[in-house]
Amino acid sequence: MSFARYIARGELARALDDMARGRVTYAPRREGDAVVFRPRAEGEEPLLARATVPPKGVIFPQSERLFAFIREKDPNDPGHTTVRLDSTVDIEPALIFGGRPCDARGFHIFDRVYLNGPHRDPYYAARREATVVVTLACNKAGSTCFCHWTGCGPADTTGSDILLTPVGEGADAGFVAVAVTERGGAVLEAANLPEADAARSDAAQAVHAATQAALDAQSPARDLSATPARLLERFSDSDFWRDMSDKCLSCGACTYLCPTCYCFNITDENDGGDGMRGRRLRSWDNCMSSLFTREASGHNPRMGKALRLRNRVGHKFSYYPQLHEGVVSCNGCGRCITGCPVSVDIREMVVRATEANEETPNA
């Protein structure tokens, strides 16, 4: 099934139009100083910059209506009301273009929870199935990138349907497109593109190797296999978590920028004050917020930001891997570091937790 096609740089917009027939395409667009995924118009030249916000919202919206409720009074028995639910979900076939391997792998982290776990989430499943993911391999390593520590990588195909690798320069610039999944293959076929010859396929391989090498030069890959246990050993070390979280503002930007953070909140919103009609919404939530764990009694088991940050790191590098065959639920995209107003560095926390224990194994 795996086959490779070549897209000349000048042909990209046309090829995307063909691949996306019948689908809404989401592609990176610059808004102010940020790059965000937005529906793309036919023929529009897509931006190739890495987006500030990953495309997870296409499949897991920032806020979505699960259903609407309408209460109706029985005209013959006014004391009796019936509740009608309207749970029609509007899902359009979509295509996400221009995410990076770390973004696409995020969907794989979600899949394990929302598709293949004990409960299958119908909303997520429907969107995931309706969406083709066309990913752009990286040819540069950002200063906060550490995908190579986490099992991801600059050309990782996990979670993608098609992987594009930029090759060549100037007039010879283009992309080698490889179909990763069957539906990716079908979409790629539709674009009517020439086959990528051996030289170009080799060039793509060389780009993968060079980016990987640049990452290794920047920071050698770490073995995180011991980290889940080490983090658990650190669980009650309050000085450690205080030091790590001193500067954290507990804002949650890190989680909303994270392609693998999947927590949500559910709220009922009334339309009008009489409570007779309204909507049940599911919206992004995050463990860095105090409300996340505040109980109805007012008690909050995660009182301060140290305990909240411990959860974020612990969830990604300890609890999730322990439930999911060692897969860490961080793809090393570095967005939480770049986007954090005070530069809290998740790498530092992981390394410090792991290393400090190496020195004192029973600490």
Next chain:
Amino acid sequence: MPVLKGKELRVVGFLCNWCSYGGADTAGVGRFSQPTDLRIIRVPCSGRVDPMFVVKALLGGADGVLVSGCHPRDCHYSQGNFYARRRLETLKTFLPALGIDPDRFQYTWVSASEGQRWKNVVSTFVEKVHQLGHAPRIEEAAPYLPLAAGGDSPRAPLRPLAYPAAGTLAASLEQLREKIRAALPELDCVIGWQQGFDALHATPLFMRKPEDVDKLTWGPLNVHNLATYLPQFKNRKVGVVVKGCDSRSVIELLQEKLVEPDNVRVFGMACEGVVDMARVQKTLDAGNADGAMCADVAPAAVAAEGDGLTVEGEAPARLKLADVVAEKCRTCDTPVPLLGDVVEGNASAPAGPAPDAPPSLEVLDAMTPEQRRGFWRAQMDRCLRCYACRNACPMCVCRDHCIAESRDPHWTTQEGNVREKLQFQVIHALHLAGRCTECGECQRACPVNIPVLSLKQWMNRSVRTLFDYRAGVDVNAVPPLLAFAVEEKNIKEHGL
């Protein structure tokens, strides 16, 4: 305006129980004919009308809002309407920032016996709203993104920005470190800055042990306002390193008793300006064809000297400070901290002249109301509702109990739409009225670079015009919205 003459509009009236509601009753008993567009909400006092009520109504689709209370000096609670007058007047000058016609909102005074006056007030106001017609909805405005098109042209700073020679800088920094080391034994910690995850970023440093002090850095990357951390150290002694602008936040915190003077030690350093990271990134990225395949490739080293930053590494460059400096530094008139147990550095650094309006506000000023609606629609569209703007703000002290997230009261929904997001920005701006020191942390913290500071700048300009007041310069002052004058110098009564 009455229903008989065309379509009814939605006008919300907040009427105080003691005077205006009585006045409306009197008008009814007197059978005065009145427009039927008004939906009355009875409140105990005009002082109970949070300006948020008005904005929520206007953003939610009301075509007009009228607030009416007892005449000044007649308040049932003696002072409620005096406070109301300040708040509502401030609100009136703020509405245009959102692209809302200020004529859609009016406040006035009607006593219980003034049935005729009530009839006139309500008729005049409703007629005016009818002239304006249906209020345009912010979510339906045509997106307008002038900044995305590169309209963001940095202006020359009002004072020359120049970093001293490396040696002088190092000497000042060493003196600062000495003072901190000496004070550390009595303090829980001292908050400063250290090198962050790469050469281009500094990050807050919490010094607890003498060796931590060695890590302290000083320079144009120290963008964070560390005063933000102070309120969480309640009842503990803590030190903080401040730039000139940050010192104003400390003053404001002291003034509002959010920190105790005995518990905070201020280590000041005269400042030559800090950079706007987005501008630095943009400058470094310029010339990178294809929109920079990866936007955060960091240089190997960055150093400030004279009027520029020297960048070493893969793409060496010399950036002019004037091109990449933070907007607030262009108009800074407090480079030397206004308070400090210790002030190091060039304490005679020149201040710039205080400008009438910060240059970044000119962007908003230059727009038509329609464009402003489109501007906020387009900007807020990408808001993540992460609340980093709030959590980074030194004066936002509710945080874990912010009404933006509270279900009780239920102020905003969890909907991801522009209206709810803008509603939150309005909450922030209104709660900061007369308290915001324009440190810019709200905007700097925003991961998607939404220019939320301009709303606060707009508000501050209103506060300056109305009350001749600037936040964070006098520890003994009272923020203007927590006070009133019986005769307001700059508020004229609105005739209706």
